Amino acid sequence: MKQERIYLSPPHQTGDEIKAFQKVLDTNWLAPMGPDLRRFEEEICQATGFKYAVAMSSGTAALHLGLRILGVSTGDVVLSSDLTFAGAVNPIKYQGATPVFIDAEAESWNIDPGLVEDYLSKTKEVRAIIPTHLYGMPADVKRLKKIGRDHGVKLLHDLAECLSGTVNSEQIGKIVDRGILSFNGNKLITTSGGGAFVTNHKEEADQALYLATQAKSSTFDYHHETVGYNYRMSNVLAALGLSQIKTLSERVEKKQQIFETYQSALVPLGCEFQMEANDIKSDRWLTCILFNDKMDVDIESIVHQMNAFNIEVRPLWKPMHLQPVFDKEKVIGSDISKGLYKRGLCLPSGCGLTSAQQSFVIEKLKSVCLYSVNFRENDDPR
Numbered sequence: 001m002k003q004e005r006i007y008l009s010p011p012h013q014t015g016d017e018i019k020a021f022q023k024v025l026d027t028n029w030l031a032p033m034g035p036d037l038r039r040f041e042e043e044i045c046q047a048t049g050f051k052y053a054v055a056m057s058s059g060t061a062a063l064h065l066g067l068r069i070l071g072v073s074t075g076d077v078v079l080s081s082d083l084t085f086a087g088a089v090n091p092i093k094y095q096g097a098t099p100v101f102i103d104a105e106a107e108s109w110n111i112d113p114g115l116v117e118d119y120l121s122k123t124k125e126v127r128a129i130i131p132t133h134l135y136g137m138p139a140d141v142k143r144l145k146k147i148g149r150d151h152g153v154k155l156l157h158d159l160a161e162c163l164s165g166t167v168n169s170e171q172i173g174k175i176v177d178r179g180i181l182s183f184n185g186n187k188l189i190t191t192s193g194g195g196a197f198v199t200n201h202k203e204e205a206d207q208a209l210y211l212a213t214q215a216k217s218s219t220f221d222y223h224h225e226t227v228g229y230n231y232r233m234s235n236v237l238a239a240l241g242l243s244q245i246k247t248l249s250e251r252v253e254k255k256q257q258i259f260e261t262y263q264s265a266l267v268p269l270g271c272e273f274q275m276e277a278n279d280i281k282s283d284r285w286l287t288c289i290l291f292n293d294k295m296d297v298d299i300e301s302i303v304h305q306m307n308a309f310n311i312e313v314r315p316l317w318k319p320m321h322l323q324p325v326f327d328k329e330k331v332i333g334s335d336i337s338k339g340l341y342k343r344g345l346c347l348p349s350g351c352g353l354t355s356a357q358q359s360f361v362i363e364k365l366k367s368v369c370l371y372s373v374n375f376r377e378n379d380d381p382r
Helices: 017-027 037-046 059-069 090-094 113-120 141-151 200-210 236-245 248-269 299-308 335-343 356-376
Strands: 053-058 077-079 097-101 125-132 176-182 195-199 271-275 290-293 330-332 345-346
Touching: 017 236, 037 053, 037 195, 037 236, 053 059, 053 200, 059 176, 059 195, 059 200, 077 113, 077 330, 090 097, 097 113, 097 299, 113 330, 125 141, 195 200, 248 271, 271 335, 290 330, 290 335, 299 345, 299 356, 335 345
Parallel strands: 077 097, 077 125, 097 330
Antiparallel strands: 053 195, 176 195, 271 290, 290 345
16 A cells, blocks of 8 residues: 655644634634634734734735835845745845845854854945744844844844744743744644734834735725735634644644654764754754765755655755845855755654654655665766
């Protein structure tokens, strides 16, 4: 019998989703805004430590409005993680601004604060910084906050992959000013599609809500003084989010268990992992490995071979400076990001992953890696 497909990070249901939808149908709260949306935003604040949350149609939409709220516009420069997803960079272009990509740190894989500080010391053109918190690992938020304050540059944290990471046992929302979240189908919790702008500043939350609802003024008629967007999350999807977020702590615990199992099994093989600093705790949204320099492996080949076993694995994010759409943009450093991309692999990490499935993934990955390494050692064209 063919092995059932093991996906990278599929949606995980609690069993209460149907009840949540049924309640929405029974009460006829099918309009875009309603009580579930307000409750979901309150739960987001509880989960993240931010004072205010505005739920939106996607994390990209939230990032776009965040940049607009920070005043980013044509001619401005925005510093961005080089190792990230394109959705974290496209909104910079929406605003007519120019991204400058900053290389990663070798240990955390997140944006290198030293390179950020060095770049800011040489220019006054930077309007904002977008650090992506990769695969559940918080970036060095305290150092970045000080750098931003010292140079008068605001930060918009991309927390799409890091809903529950902590620093010194504190929620990230207790430390930083603002950020964005994603509730895409592959995230810790999902609203199918969706995201949120989160902030500790009421005026920013008010502006986000205003812009996300077509910038309609609160007058008796349909009055608009600026361009707005149809970015608001619907009450229906918020009900789904409510059914998911109540099990957030159990999901994080499961993700961390998955990481520990992979780590125990694969470190002896020569694999390396994204490591936490002493004060940082990752929520381990995705477990990713690095093949060490001595393991001459081809990531694309491994992806195809694992797919033959019906196992979905993926490379790490392709650095932004290697993307054709951004290949004319400036990059500061790049060796770390390129090295991580060349040697990195994301492993199945869904909350529904069973012990048997994870053992199967480990078994097949070991066999694929052993074959690849042995083949290359003995592949002498002479």
